[in-house]
Amino acid sequence: MNGKMNGKMNGAESLVRTLIAGGVDVCFTNPGTSEMHFVAALDRVPGMRCVLGLFEGVVTGAADGYYRMLARPASTLLHLGPGLANGLANLHNAKKADSGIVNIVGEHATYHIAHDAPLTADIEGVAAPMSHWVKTSRSSRSIAADGALAIEAARQTPGRIATLILPADTAWGPADAIGRALPPAAAAKVGEDAIMAAAAMLRGGERSTLLMGSAALREPCLEWAGRIAAKTGCGILAEGANARLERGAGRVQVERVPYVVDRALSVMRAAGNLVLVGAREPVAFFAYPDKPSLLLPEHARSTKLAGIEEDIEAALQALALALGANNVAPIGVAQLRRPALPTGAITPAAIASMLGAMLPENAIVVDESITTGREFFPETAGAPPHDWINNRGGSIGYGMPVAIGAAIACPDRKVITLEGDGSAMYTLQSLWTMAREGLNVTTLIFANGSYNILRGELSDVGVRNPGPRAVDMLSIRRPDLDWVSLARGMGVEASRANDCRELVKALGAGLRSEGPYLVEVVL
Numbered sequence: 001m002n003g004k005m006n007g008k009m010n011g012a013e014s015l016v017r018t019l020i021a022g023g024v025d026v027c028f029t030n031p032g033t034s035e036m037h038f039v040a041a042l043d044r045v046p047g048m049r050c051v052l053g054l055f056e057g058v059v060t061g062a063a064d065g066y067y068r069m070l071a072r073p074a075s076t077l078l079h080l081g082p083g084l085a086n087g088l089a090n091l092h093n094a095k096k097a098d099s100g101i102v103n104i105v106g107e108h109a110t111y112h113i114a115h116d117a118p119l120t121a122d123i124e125g126v127a128a129p130m131s132h133w134v135k136t137s138r139s140s141r142s143i144a145a146d147g148a149l150a151i152e153a154a155r156q157t158p159g160r161i162a163t164l165i166l167p168a169d170t171a172w173g174p175a176d177a178i179g180r181a182l183p184p185a186a187a188a189k190v191g192e193d194a195i196m197a198a199a200a201m202l203r204g205g206e207r208s209t210l211l212m213g214s215a216a217l218r219e220p221c222l223e224w225a226g227r228i229a230a231k232t233g234c235g236i237l238a239e240g241a242n243a244r245l246e247r248g249a250g251r252v253q254v255e256r257v258p259y260v261v262d263r264a265l266s267v268m269r270a271a272g273n274l275v276l277v278g279a280r281e282p283v284a285f286f287a288y289p290d291k292p293s294l295l296l297p298e299h300a301r302s303t304k305l306a307g308i309e310e311d312i313e314a315a316l317q318a319l320a321l322a323l324g325a326n327n328v329a330p331i332g333v334a335q336l337r338r339p340a341l342p343t344g345a346i347t348p349a350a351i352a353s354m355l356g357a358m359l360p361e362n363a364i365v366v367d368e369s370i371t372t373g374r375e376f377f378p379e380t381a382g383a384p385p386h387d388w389i390n391n392r393g394g395s396i397g398y399g400m401p402v403a404i405g406a407a408i409a410c411p412d413r414k415v416i417t418l419e420g421d422g423s424a425m426y427t428l429q430s431l432w433t434m435a436r437e438g439l440n441v442t443t444l445i446f447a448n449g450s451y452n453i454l455r456g457e458l459s460d461v462g463v464r465n466p467g468p469r470a471v472d473m474l475s476i477r478r479p480d481l482d483w484v485s486l487a488r489g490m491g492v493e494a495s496r497a498n499d500c501r502e503l504v505k506a507l508g509a510g511l512r513s514e515g516p517y518l519v520e521v522v523l
């Protein structure tokens with residue numbers, strides 16, 4: 001597939017072939033006129049799985065979910081400035097999760113831009129804040145080389161957001177050859193100083209904790225952390241929101257830094273000094289009157305063992321060796337423990353028990369449960385091994401799109417999406433894509449009819465006695481959302497659960513199904 005194509009290949013085709021040659025063989029799309037040649041090329045070039053999303057936030061979130069599972073970028077196809085703009089919130093979340101993505105954004109033909117047609121926009125300007133790399137291709141003969149550069153940019157450690165803008169005439173004009181992306185460079189090795197500083201802190205006699213994030217949350221890294229904890233008595237903690245955490249029975253168990261600032265402060269006080277392993281010093285999500293932004297107590301110190309651009313596993317291994325912990329059995333390994341199935345009224349605690357009792361082995365849990373899920377971790381810690389995915393960017397509406405990408409990345413695994421009803425409404429078009437692609441995703445909608453979290457935030461920022469208008473802005477009733485109808489209207493089987501008996505039955509139906517299923521969990 002290399003070299004000249006007898007002059008028959010156009011720019012769009014050279015780009016599609018470049019993507020596939022670079023291992024980017026999934027494209028989440030929402031195209032328009034300017035991308036028609038790219039769309040047409042998809043039929044001429046075998047090997048690209050194309051998935052249509054009916055809103056660009058679905059498209060970009062799906063690419064994020066795909067990367068989180070495979071550490072390999074997918075591509076997106078977006079329609080000019082407005083199409084990209086619609087996808088930005090989930091690109092923001094992807095960027096915060098260090099997901100690599102190759103965005104292809106269509107643009108007017110180069111000579112058409114000067115006429116300020118309706119869809120003309122500053123695409124580079126729209127792309128820049130949520131991309132690490134942005135380029136507009138200038139000719140059909142350079143688009144393949146630019147595509148290879150975009151792949152190289154996205155495949156770095158950590159992953160990067162690369163946005164390649166494709167003017168229509170560069171898509172339909174002639175191309176010569178495909179581009180070859182250089183293989184990704186190996187992650188940098190951590191220096192001896194960082195290992196010695198971490199070892200000194202852990203041996204120093206003061207309380208200390210390994211704060212783990214990013215690639216440190218994979219099973220082998222957690223195991224090294226468990227060995228180090230067994231030897232030194234240090235704690236192990238994960239960041240509050242994680243791109244993907246491997247947990248469950250047989251794995252070293254970690255708690256997360258809580259969202260609520262007062263609770264986070266007490267956890268951090270107990271943690272003492274921090275060894276940062278693919279994690280940053282923790283900060284509060286928001287500022288609140290009379291509360292600190294930085295969660296590390298004043299007297300505590302931190303030292304960085306490894307950053308997200310470095311080889312974290314090798315660093316932990318070297319640290320274990322320096323501490324004489326490399327042959328020690330890890331501490332804190334979760335035992336298999338299934339809680340009893342809940343009965344009676346549906347409460348957050350009952351949902352936690354049900355998840356602990358029913359999570360299938362190898363499940364991928366995409367958590368956008370907001371307030372309902374604050375206590376899900378302890379009850380699910382002893383479930384069979386599974387992955388747990390959080391929103392690292394805080395822009396809600398990430399969950400169902402990320403579930404799409406995860407399901408496409410891992411077709412043999414069950415995806416379980418835990419969704420607040422308010423969050424779910426941002427990108428509910430995801431259900432249609434799940435139905436169309438027959439994805440193995442069970443979605444639980446926590447239908448509390450409110451932006452519940454914001455009730456707490458209202459008082460935490462210092463608003464006393466809010467009036468009826470303020471309270472009304474936090475309710476999503478009037479009218480009530482009918483999730484069963486919304487799901488069925490997009491081709492997804494669904495049921496409503498009013499008590500735990502119905503809930504267990506409904507989740508069971510979802511888990512038995514090989515396609516998408518939605519449960520409206522009435523709270």
Ligand SMILES: Cc1ncc(C[n+]2csc(CCOP(=O)(O)OP(=O)(O)O)c2C)c(N)n1
Nearest residue numbers: 370371395396420421422423450451452453
């Ligand atoms: C894009 C975006 N818009 C608005 C918000 C503010 N916000 C944070 S949580 C939330 C409501 C979440 O409601 P829901 O998903 O129902 O969960 P609950 O709070 O009820 O548990 C809102 C509106 C946000 N984080 N991101």
